[in-house]
Amino acid sequence: MRFRPGGSVDYLQEKLACYNKLLDERLRQIVKPQPPAKALYQMMAYHFGWLNRNLEPVHDNCGKRVRPFICLLVCESLTGSPAAALPGALAVELIHNFSLVHDDIEDASLLRRRRPTVWAVWGMPQAVNVGDGLFTLAHLALTDGTLEPGQARDSVRLLARTCRDLCEGQFLDLTMRTGPDPGLPQYLAMAERKTGALFGCAAKLGAIMGGAPDGVITALGDFGLAIGEAFQMQDDILGVWGDETVTGKPALDICERKLGIPAVLAWQRAEPADLARLSALYSRPAPLDAGEESWIRGLFERLGARAQAEAMVQERLRRAEKLLDEALAGAPMSRELHDFISLITTRDG
Amino acid sequence: MRFRPGGSVDYLQEKLACYNKLLDERLRQIVKPQPPAKALYQMMAYHFGWLNRNLEPVHDNCGKRVRPFICLLVCESLTGSPAAALPGALAVELIHNFSLVHDDIEDASLLRRRRPTVWAVWGMPQAVNVGDGLFTLAHLALTDGTLEPGQARDSVRLLARTCRDLCEGQFLDLTMRTGPDPGLPQYLAMAERKTGALFGCAAKLGAIMGGAPDGVITALGDFGLAIGEAFQMQDDILGVWGDETVTGKPALDICERKLGIPAVLAWQRAEPADLARLSALYSRPAPLDAGEESWIRGLFERLGARAQAEAMVQERLRRAEKLLDEALAGAPMSRELHDFISLITTRDG
Numbered sequence: 001m002r003f004r005p006g007g008s009v010d011y012l013q014e015k016l017a018c019y020n021k022l023l024d025e026r027l028r029q030i031v032k033p034q035p036p037a038k039a040l041y042q043m044m045a046y047h048f049g050w051l052n053r054n055l056e057p058v059h060d061n062c063g064k065r066v067r068p069f070i071c072l073l074v075c076e077s078l079t080g081s082p083a084a085a086l087p088g089a090l091a092v093e094l095i096h097n098f099s100l101v102h103d104d105i106e107d108a109s110l111l112r113r114r115r116p117t118v119w120a121v122w123g124m125p126q127a128v129n130v131g132d133g134l135f136t137l138a139h140l141a142l143t144d145g146t147l148e149p150g151q152a153r154d155s156v157r158l159l160a161r162t163c164r165d166l167c168e169g170q171f172l173d174l175t176m177r178t179g180p181d182p183g184l185p186q187y188l189a190m191a192e193r194k195t196g197a198l199f200g201c202a203a204k205l206g207a208i209m210g211g212a213p214d215g216v217i218t219a220l221g222d223f224g225l226a227i228g229e230a231f232q233m234q235d236d237i238l239g240v241w242g243d244e245t246v247t248g249k250p251a252l253d254i255c256e257r258k259l260g261i262p263a264v265l266a267w268q269r270a271e272p273a274d275l276a277r278l279s280a281l282y283s284r285p286a287p288l289d290a291g292e293e294s295w296i297r298g299l300f301e302r303l304g305a306r307a308q309a310e311a312m313v314q315e316r317l318r319r320a321e322k323l324l325d326e327a328l329a330g331a332p333m334s335r336e337l338h339d340f341i342s343l344i345t346t347r348d349g
Numbered sequence: 350m351r352f353r354p355g356g357s358v359d360y361l362q363e364k365l366a367c368y369n370k371l372l373d374e375r376l377r378q379i380v381k382p383q384p385p386a387k388a389l390y391q392m393m394a395y396h397f398g399w400l401n402r403n404l405e406p407v408h409d410n411c412g413k414r415v416r417p418f419i420c421l422l423v424c425e426s427l428t429g430s431p432a433a434a435l436p437g438a439l440a441v442e443l444i445h446n447f448s449l450v451h452d453d454i455e456d457a458s459l460l461r462r463r464r465p466t467v468w469a470v471w472g473m474p475q476a477v478n479v480g481d482g483l484f485t486l487a488h489l490a491l492t493d494g495t496l497e498p499g500q501a502r503d504s505v506r507l508l509a510r511t512c513r514d515l516c517e518g519q520f521l522d523l524t525m526r527t528g529p530d531p532g533l534p535q536y537l538a539m540a541e542r543k544t545g546a547l548f549g550c551a552a553k554l555g556a557i558m559g560g561a562p563d564g565v566i567t568a569l570g571d572f573g574l575a576i577g578e579a580f581q582m583q584d585d586i587l588g589v590w591g592d593e594t595v596t597g598k599p600a601l602d603i604c605e606r607k608l609g610i611p612a613v614l615a616w617q618r619a620e621p622a623d624l625a626r627l628s629a630l631y632s633r634p635a636p637l638d639a640g641e642e643s644w645i646r647g648l649f650e651r652l653g654a655r656a657q658a659e660a661m662v663q664e665r666l667r668r669a670e671k672l673l674d675e676a677l678a679g680a681p682m683s684r685e686l687h688d689f690i691s692l693i694t695t696r697d698g
Contacts, residue, residue, distance in 0.1 A: 037516075037520045039520070040520040102481060105473075105474070105477060106473070106474035124454075124455070124473070125454070125455035125456075125523050126523055128454060128455055129455065129520055129523065131477075131481075132480075132512070133513065135484060135512075136509050136512035136516060137513065139488060139505060139509035140506070140510065140513065143505045147502070148498075149497075149501070149502040152498070152501070152502035152505070153492055153496070153502050156492045156505045157492035159488070160485050160488035160492060160493075161489065163484075164485050164486065167386075167389065167478055167481050167482040168389060170481075171386045171389040172386060175388070186385070
């Protein structure tokens with residue numbers, strides 16, 4: 001085990017800061033504005049927080065980069081260096097951002113990371129195309145680089161299957177919003193595809209590029225999937241009960257009538273009278289008043305939806321820890337991955 | 350040279366019908382509706398003309414499939430069989446249809462192949478996601494199959510570069526519509542990327558999968574590019590002067606103030622007074638009346654825009670013929686490709 005000052009995760013934060021610098025440098029090369037479509041790449045740079053809407057250089061929030069970190073940590077755990085997995089890390093980060101740009105359009109979201117979304121600034125048509133561009137740059141990151149042909153083919157196949165999962169997940173998410181009953185099986189199928197799949201892909205790409213055998217690749221994929229599902233559910237919990245001063249974003253999920261795991265569990269558990277009121281409030285176009293919002297939040301608590309959601313997160317984290325131990329038993333750096341799990345899932349934001 | 354009854358291209362039409370059957374069979378497997386996102390694939394099947402909007406089986410227009418035909422013809426010319434290039438043909442057809450679904454959203458087009466567009470039936474959010482799904486299925490077609498790792502890596506790299514071109518072309522197209530002056534250089538950059546690139550990619554994939562050496566792959570890519578540009582310009586000409594009873598679609602480009610090659614050339618050539626009126630009519634939100642539309646069409650003719658556009662088409666066809674002769678000199682089936690060029694570019698529709 002490596003030196004860890006005071007048992008804290010400072011050592012890990014420092015490592016992630018190095019990863020972040022590396023990712024930023026390469027992403028800026030990939031997204032470099034080139035004529036004749038300079039402004040296409042500038043819109044991407046805006047989305048990444050490198051330019052403001054007047055296309056002047058800034059350093060805005062570029063997101064948490066959890067997915068590429070997993071990819072790089074897995075590779076470093078296996079080989080002692082993250083370098084080989086850089087194409088994979090870039091690809092998952094580009095795919096994640098493609099999905100954000102399109103999700104924001106599909107959800108009519110005006111803000112992302114406290115800034116106007118791409119479509120809100122440049123309109124829907126250009127923004128759809130910006131997302132398509134990020135989608136394709138992810139595939140270029142896997143094939144324009146230094147990967148062996150076999151690794152490149154396997155990585156692209158994995159990425160394509162993952163993107164199919166993402167589209168299925170997004171389809172389920174869009175469909176749940178207009179459907180009558182947000183069932184738990186449908187939520188789980190959605191969370192597995194919309195969030196779990198790309199986390200699993202990130203871990204698997206790190207393992208493929210780190211030269212791991214098939215059994216280890218599969219186990220690490222399952223590890224990533226469990227982490228991703230936990231991450232999604234944790235995000236849903238913070239969307240209802242998160243403290244904005246800690247998370248950096250207001251807890252708007254009830255206000256926006258978003259069907260996260262607390263709502264889905266409450267739906268399963270509510271008595272007919274509460275269920276009728278809940279359904280009516282969730283399908284009403286008019287905004288909720290403060291009393292209604294607080295009634296819903298209280299109902300979720302009373303029904304034990306918060307406790308059950310937190311138990312579901314913990315269950316997935318335990319599964320992830322177990323898979324990690326099996327896959328990386330004796331690897332020099334598996335501690336980093338264990339600490340990373342705590343770091344991202346005990347987050348308050 | 351093979352038997353060609355009466356010197357006609359009937360023999361070629363028969364071959365293309367076989368290709369079409371093969372493509373249809375494989376596309377239906379790739380797009381097969383699977384739970385839990387069955388309706389996602391059914392929306393794709395609707396777009397391909399296999400289902401109507403009530404999701405009942407039909408046989409509607411699925412498009413001309415020019416791009417996959419080029420891919421298969423190139424491979425058959427090189428190897429005597431189209432089979433090896435099937436993954437490439439499927440990929441370019443899926444990418445073409447992804448771009449149609451997204452273009453229709455970005456252009457707010459209500460009809461495609463005489464049927465309501467996907468977004469017009471299921472709404473913009475689902476349609477963006479359907480396009481994303483087609484995009485990813487294209488990459489699966491290249492990597493889920495039987496290609497050697499090196500071929501798969503090279504094919505995906507080529508496809509990703511081509512999709513980057515498509516996005517740049519679409520960016521230029523969207524930008525031209527709101528810009529002050531539809532310059533010829535901008536049009537040519539747009540046509541090269543938006544149409545030329547995918548035709549070039551189709552030919553190159555056929556050559557890669559047919560095992561051609563690098564020089565032949567490059568020459569066939571240039572051949573495809575020239576055909577694609579000619580095809581786009583021909584389409585623009587038909588958009589102004591086409592006969593609906595022959596082309597199957599009304600010539601609406603003037604009515605919709607689309608900046609095809611005739612308009613762009615007219616812009617270069619018009620005297621200040623005509624230019625001012627043309628600009629005013631093209632930027633006016635209100636519809637054109639019949640007199641205005643006929644004035645514009647007449648102006649294009651008087652300025653020689655039609656003749657020059659047709660000359661530009663012919664120039665590219667001659668270049669394509671020359672490249673084909675160089676690349677496939679002595680190949681048993683290069684005649685098929687020459688005939689195919691005539692077939693698609695002397696079309697009245």
